[in-house]
Amino acid sequence: MTALRGHSGTASVAKVQMGQYQYRIKIGHKGKTVVISRSKVLFAYGRVPLTNICNDQNHNSKISMSDDDGCQTQTVQVNGTIFVYLISDFPQAPPNFDQDITFGTNTSCRTITLNFSMDNNAQSTDTAHVQVVQTAADPQSKSVGAGQIGNAFFKLDGGPWDLNLSATSDEEYVNGYLSCYSAGGIR
Secondary structure: OOOOOOOOOOOOOOOOOOEEEEEOOEEEEOOEEEEEOOOEEEEEOEEEEHHHHHHHHHOOOOEEEOOOOOOOOEEEEEOOEEEEEOEEEOOOOOOOOEEEEEEOOOEOEEEEEEEEEEOOOOOOOOEEEEEEEEOOOOOEEEEEEOOOOEEEEEEOOOOOEEEEEEEOOOOEEEEEEEEEOOOOOEO
C-alpha cells in the first residue's frame, strides 16, 4: 500500500512480475475508509521467447508448428554475422506462404518481434518474408533482401494468430520474442 501526502498527488507502487492482477484504490481519513474504487485489472507484460510458444505445442493442442521438433536453437552465417535462429523452413515463393506457427487460441501477447533472414546461399535478388495473420486485424508483413537480417515488429489483437513464411528461392530462418502477460502466451 502507498499513502499520499496531502489531499492530492501521485504515487508509484512496486514493480510486479508478469501476470494479470486485480487492484482497487482505497481512500481513508483518520483510520476510516471513505471510498473504495471498483476493482480494476492490471496487465503486467514481460518478454516471452518464441521458444515458449512453439515448444508449447507438446502441451497445448491449439498451438501447432509445421516442424514436429518445435524450436531448436541453431546458427547460420548471414554475410559476416552469425545469426541464431529457432525456426527454419524452405517456404513457398511469394505470394504464397507456409504456416509455420498456428496459435489457435486467444493470446495474452500484444506484440511479436521477429528477426529473419536467408543464409549465404541466397542469390542477391532473393527475398524472405514474414507475415502475421489474425482473426480481427489485417495481415502484417515484412520483407528482407539476401545477405541482410530483417527485423519485424507486429501488434497482436488478442485472438488466435498464424506466423507465415515465404521466400523466393532459399531457406528462411527466424528468431524472436513476444510481449505477453503469461509465460506461455495463452489468455
